[in-house]
């Protein structure tokens with residue numbers, strides 16, 4: 001695992017964009033496609049905007065990129081909390097990924113059916129391959145959650161199914177998510193974590209005892225050397 005600490009959130013996003021672009025270029029020199037899982041929330045916005053503009057945009061062959069999401073909030077696509085909406089507005093509307101290679105989680109189906117369908121899709125893509133995604137981009141909430149793996153929820157301990165749906169009472173909404181086993185089998189994983197509000201949880205995740213039910217980001221332990229934490233100074237201030 002590598003930890004990269006930038007001075008500011010803007011530097012953090014730029015360093016992550018640089019790393020992702022170098023890595024995507026390398027993968028696309030060796031393979032036909034690049035499979036990328038995006039996260040939601042607010043942290044990736046600056047990163048996406050960098051990837052969607054020169055010079056980064058022009059270094060990636062977006063026609064060969066296949067897009068997935070790590071998790072989704074079950075709200076309408078028109079709702080600003082929808083992770084896919086953010087992904088389109090900040091990145092996908094500005095690059096040449098073919099529409100048929102973009103797989104948003106389906107919020108029109110009942111949640112369990114939606115995740116059963118997404119799980120089948122992921123198995124079709126990745127069964128028989130050494131790794132699952134070429135790259136998973138993750139964020140972390142102030143409480144140490146990642147994807148929709150929230151403290152105290154059963155889904156944190158899932159070690160077989162690649163996708164799950166569940167109701168999150170504290171947010172009064174269903175959540176759709178990929179799970180730790182599919183992320184831990186990815187060829188590369190990065191976290192992007194910024195801001196002082198995340199410093200306490202980040203310290204526990206990286207340096208505390210292993211308590212994944214309390215700090216679900218600890219469940220992410222990919223079997224690859226390509227595992228990088230992009231932090232800003234404020235998030236890293238308690239390490």
Ligand SMILES: O=C1O[C@H](COP(=O)(O)O)[C@@H](O)[C@H](O)[C@H]1O
Nearest residue numbers: 039040041042043139140141147
């Ligand atoms: O709810 C979510 O939160 C996390 C963290 O979001 P942020 O706004 O603190 O960056 C995010 O990674 C996840 O995809 C999202 O659904």
